[in-house]
Amino acid sequence: xxxxxxxxxxxxxxxxxxxxxxxxxxxxxxxxxxxxxxxxxxxxxxxxxxxxxxxxxxxxxxxxxxxxxxxxxxxxxxxxxxxxxxxxxxxxxxxxxxxxxxxxxxxxxxxxxxxxxxxxxxxxxxxxxxxxxxxxxxxxxxxxxxxxxxxxxxxxxxxxxxxxxxxxxxxxxxxxxxxxxxxxxxxxxxxxxxxxxxxxxxxxxxxxxxxxxxxxxxxxxxxxxxxxxxxxxxxxxxxxxxxxxxxxxxxxxxxxxxxxxxxxxxxxxxxxxxxxxxxxxxxxxxxxxxxxxxxxxxxxxxxxxxxxxxxxxxxxxx
Numbered sequence: 616x617x618x619x620x621x622x623x624x625x626x627x628x629x630x631x632x633x634x635x636x637x638x639x640x641x642x643x644x645x646x647x648x649x650x651x652x653x654x655x656x657x658x659x660x661x662x663x664x665x666x667x668x669x670x671x672x673x674x675x676x677x678x679x680x681x682x683x684x685x686x687x688x689x690x691x692x693x694x695x696x697x698x699x700x701x702x703x704x705x706x707x708x709x710x711x712x713x714x715x716x717x718x719x720x721x722x723x724x725x726x727x728x729x730x731x732x733x734x735x736x737x738x739x740x741x742x743x744x745x746x747x748x749x750x751x752x753x754x755x756x757x758x759x760x761x762x763x764x765x766x767x768x769x770x771x772x773x774x775x776x777x778x779x780x781x782x783x784x785x786x787x788x789x790x791x792x793x794x795x796x797x798x799x800x801x802x803x804x805x806x807x808x809x810x811x812x813x814x815x816x817x818x819x820x821x822x823x824x825x826x827x828x829x830x831x832x833x834x835x836x837x838x839x840x841x842x843x844x845x846x847x848x849x850x851x852x853x854x855x856x857x858x859x860x861x862x863x864x865x866x867x868x869x870x871x872x873x874x875x876x877x878x879x880x881x882x883x884x885x886x887x888x889x890x891x892x893x894x895x896x897x898x899x900x901x902x903x904x905x906x907x908x909x910x911x912x913x914x915x916x917x918x919x920x921x922x923x924x925x926x927x928x929x930x931x932x933x
Contacts (some may be wrong), residue, residue: 626791631669635662671723690720697820714745732849739848746839773872778802792819801854811846871928880912880931
């Protein structure tokens with residue numbers, strides 16, 4: 616019922632076409648993939664079927680007896696916030712404006728998964744729903760604010776600014792719930808690709824779930840509007856790695872920002888057969904380990920240890 620009310624069963628779709636020659640199915644809005652597919656057939660003329668709407672919700676069937684009940688894996692994690700909106704307001708006594716952030720799994724019946732972890736049928740999302748008063752001026756102001764905040768968050772964590780841009784959606788490409796929508800896109804090896812969306816959802820969700828907000832003195836009651844930030848964790852991780860990857864002669868270097876590096880520092884005893892050096896190195900390792908993730912490495916020669924830490928993005932070595 617949640618997915619019916621939210622509009623996903625009717626409108627959560629992608630356009631699908633099928634090659635009449637080999638019957639492979641491709642998204643009709645992916646011109647690059649269509650061209651590549653046509654090249655794969657070399658000199659043959661290809662006819663495509665007319666575009667059809669393909670629902671991205673993943674069906675499952677539940678129950679111990681037949682007929683089983685049809686249900687759906689969640690196509691987005693957002694709806695969990697909306698159906699619990701009243702619980703959050705009542706239990707935490709928050710006042711508008713306020714946000715609810717979450718992270719979790721989502722599932723989509725993608726037509727063409729690919730590009731490593733970029734497009735997959737099971738993935739991790741990180742989202743925030745920010746609830747505001749229903750006011751056009753305030754809505755536009757906060758929509759613009761969160762666009763810049765989210766772009767700068769990636770820059771602060773190390774992605775080069777020249778590899779990022781904001782792209783506003785045209786009216787005919789917005790999701791069914793969006794008044795306005797903007798994507799953060801990364802200049803990947805396979806083109807500019809979206810990995811986070813900022814959406815002005817208006818009162819689409821709370822309105823359809825028939826939920827309202829009453830201020831603390833009870834004088835005003837209304838259906839809040841929602842500004843959403845919705846990012847793909849898998850996509851972000853992929854782009855952080857791509858952006859940090861360098862090759863320098865025979866060295867592979869992962870230049871991760873210290874805040875997202877798995878190990879913050881590595882400690883090497885310079886000579887394994889010098890007891891006083893090993894002892895001092897252990898002391899340093901144990902002291903730092905109280906506050907940081909620290910790697911201990913006493914294998915092989917010192918140069919290979921540096922190479923190893925370069926490859927996993929460790930910022931500092933001692």
